[in-house]
Amino acid sequence: MKKYLSITAITLFTAMPIVAAENQGGEIFYTKEVKTVLFSHKLHVEKRELSCDLCHARNFEMKALKAQEKLDFNMKSLMEGKYCGTCHNGTMAFASNTRCADCHTGVKRGGV
Amino acid sequence: MKQHKHDLDISSNQGVENVPMQERRQFLKMGLAITGIFAGGTIFSAVSVIDRVFASTDEFTAKYPYKPHYGMILFQNRCIDCERCIEACSETNHVPHEGYRTRILMKEMPDAVGLKREFTPVLCNHCNIPQCTRVCPTKATYKNSENGIVMMNISKCIGCLTCQLGCPYNARYFNEEKHAVDKCNFCFDTRLSKGEKLTACAATCPTGCRVFGDLSDKSGDLYKAVHQLERPIWVLRPEAGTRPNVFYTKDVLPVSFK
Numbered sequence: 001m002k003k004y005l006s007i008t009a010i011t012l013f014t015a016m017p018i019v020a021a022e023n024q025g026g027e028i029f030y031t032k033e034v035k036t037v038l039f040s041h042k043l044h045v046e047k048r049e050l051s052c053d054l055c056h057a058r059n060f061e062m063k064a065l066k067a068q069e070k071l072d073f074n075m076k077s078l079m080e081g082k083y084c085g086t087c088h089n090g091t092m093a094f095a096s097n098t099r100c101a102d103c104h105t106g107v108k109r110g111g112v
Numbered sequence: 113m114k115q116h117k118h119d120l121d122i123s124s125n126q127g128v129e130n131v132p133m134q135e136r137r138q139f140l141k142m143g144l145a146i147t148g149i150f151a152g153g154t155i156f157s158a159v160s161v162i163d164r165v166f167a168s169t170d171e172f173t174a175k176y177p178y179k180p181h182y183g184m185i186l187f188q189n190r191c192i193d194c195e196r197c198i199e200a201c202s203e204t205n206h207v208p209h210e211g212y213r214t215r216i217l218m219k220e221m222p223d224a225v226g227l228k229r230e231f232t233p234v235l236c237n238h239c240n241i242p243q244c245t246r247v248c249p250t251k252a253t254y255k256n257s258e259n260g261i262v263m264m265n266i267s268k269c270i271g272c273l274t275c276q277l278g279c280p281y282n283a284r285y286f287n288e289e290k291h292a293v294d295k296c297n298f299c300f301d302t303r304l305s306k307g308e309k310l311t312a313c314a315a316t317c318p319t320g321c322r323v324f325g326d327l328s329d330k331s332g333d334l335y336k337a338v339h340q341l342e343r344p345i346w347v348l349r350p351e352a353g354t355r356p357n358v359f360y361t362k363d364v365l366p367v368s369f370k
Contacts, residue, residue, distance in 0.1 A: 035195070
């Protein structure tokens with residue numbers, strides 16, 4: 001709970017605008033290195049109220065699936081604090097080496 | 113302490129549910145479960161609960177009848193349902209699309225604390241006491257006497273499908289092309305007999321979920337993963353009493369990436 005509060009506080013202090021629900025990029029299914037890794041804008045922007053710049057200024061281009069074209073887009077990089085691992089490090093959000101199946105939603109969940 | 117004497121023939125069984133809590137606890141501490149007769153305030157029948165803790169007592173402590181004794185352990189938390197194992201298996205063993213030799217089951221708990229989804233890969237358990245071979249009327253399916261793999265002799269199969277009913281793990285499918293039942297054989301014909309050390313599924317798994325090997329090899333990864341007390345080990349449907357050679361476990365610590 002505490003970490004969500006602090007994230008919200010950061011958002012408020014920096015006075016980032018929260019993007020309207022219909023224009024937030026939707027759900028992205030990554031296909032490399034493994035299939036069906038889900039990134040949900042809805043979860044991150046609406047529920048967690050994170051600002052766009054939190055990810056798009058540093059780790060991710062605005063164009064969807066650009067990140068997976070890079071060769072180091074894998075779990076090892078995430079553990080080293082790159083890409084999703086910038087926040088998913090165990091302090092801001094759950095660490096990249098735990099809760100695998102939360103992001104890896106599986107083929108059965110309708111991913112590619 | 114003075115021992116009470118009871119005549120079992122005279123005493124009626126008061127039922128396991130009437131055993132006092134204190135007594136039940138004492139027995140559980142000793143690693144025993146009360147099974148049968150409780151009469152005159154004394155327990156007359158208790159069995160070891162070690163089977164519930166370990167997949168199978170015999171497997172845990174002792175000898176493996178086959179050499180090599182093939183088996184697999186699956187780290188359930190590592191499975192991400194990428195289905196690479198299914199693809200590799202289908203390609204290697206020419207599995208028709210209507211059948212499967214391995215597949216992945218999913219459980220979702222939206223209200224769970226933390227992780228909300230879990231995948232369980234399943235395959236033939238290559239049981240030590242296989243029910244499929246027992247019920248086969250033509251001995252078309254049999255347990256290989258050298259390596260313990262439950263195999264099919266396609267030419268003997270009459271397609272009666274009794275083995276499918278006998279198998280507690282749903283690990284068999286009917287192959288229209290061969291006109292016979294087919295199943296996982298740990299890639300014996302396609303890989304192991306050609307010198308490969310791993311099954312197709314274990315070799316392709318990107319997360320190291322599947323550890324395949326020889327259970328009787330004490331220096332092997334499989335032996336080390338099964339014979340330890342730090343992680344719980346279980347088998348699927350232990351109540352079927354088939355003594356599977358496919359074990360399941362979970363990482364206690366976070367997953368490490370290579």
